[in-house]
Amino acid sequence: AQKVTQAQTEISVVEKEDVTLDCVYETRDTTYYLFWYKQPPSGELVFLIRRNSFDEQNEISGRYSWNFQKSTSSFNFTITASQVVDSAVYFCALDNYGQNFVFGPGTRLSVLP
Amino acid sequence: EADIYQTPRYLVIGTGKKITLECSQTMGHDKMYWYQQDPGMELHLIHYSYGVNSTEKGDLSSESTVSRIRTEHFPLTLESARPSHTSQYLCASSEGTGWSEKLFFGSGTQLSVL
Numbered sequence: 001a002q003k004v005t006q007a008q009t010e011i012s013v014v015e016k017e018d019v020t021l022d023c024v025y026e027t028r029d030t031t032y033y034l035f036w037y038k039q040p041p042s043g044e045l046v047f048l049i050r051r052n053s054f055d056e057q058n059e060i061s062g063r064y065s066w067n068f069q070k071s072t073s074s075f076n077f078t079i080t081a082s083q084v085v086d087s088a089v090y091f092c093a094l095d096n097y098g099q100n101f102v103f104g105p106g107t108r109l110s111v112l113p
Numbered sequence: 114e115a116d117i118y119q120t121p122r123y124l125v126i127g128t129g130k131k132i133t134l135e136c137s138q139t140m141g142h143d144k145m146y147w148y149q150q151d152p153g154m155e156l157h158l159i160h161y162s163y164g165v166n167s168t169e170k171g172d173l174s175s176e177s178t179v180s181r182i183r184t185e186h187f188p189l190t191l192e193s194a195r196p197s198h199t200s201q202y203l204c205a206s207s208e209g210t211g212w213s214e215k216l217f218f219g220s221g222t223q224l225s226v227l
Binding site for chain 2: 032033035037039042043044045046047050052089091095096101103104105106108
């Protein structure tokens with residue numbers, strides 16, 4: 001069975017601090033995809049990144065970076081120099097070419113001014 | 114920018130009413146999904162569709178039904194709403210014929226059943 005764990009339920013940081021959101025997944029498949037989505041207070045989930053299981057290169061996009069470590073089944077997300085607009089619930093998700101995604105429980109990030 | 118629309122945005126109804134939540138997308142995506150989400154909690158798949166005339170139930174048991182008569186339209190119906198149906202319902206779509214494509218989400222319908 002597939003499972004995604006986001007152990008941090010809520011995180012609060014002060015603006016300009018760096019913050020890392022943890023994601024640990026379980027799957028027996030060798031081929032799978034990992035995702036991060038952002039859900040701001042407006043409610044609409046926004047796609048951030050997709051990474052396949054064969055690509056362990058870390059990725060950086062502006063203030064966002066992702067660290068994929070297959071050895072520890074983790075796909076962590078770091079926001080550098082956080083801003084108030086980063087306040088949202090962030091979901092990690094796993095899909096193995098199956099019929100649906102498995103979403104983690106989400107981490108609520110509050111960035112205080 | 115996602116072109117997937119859900120109406121209504123908020124709905125408050127009484128127990129026993131029949132309701133239909135609308136979802137439309139203008140991207141021509143074959144695959145569409147309905148998720149149920151309690152505020153700030155994880156998403157649970159309740160229905161999905163591979164294309165026209167295709168519908169399947171998801172992991173979470175639901176008393177709702179869906180239809181897919183047109184590619185762009187994927188409505189969800191509750192024949193008799195109950196307070197336990199109070200939740201947020203999110204519609205999504207994805208492009209391509211394969212799997213593991215990114216999902217585009219609508220803004221959701223917040224349903225409250227009194």
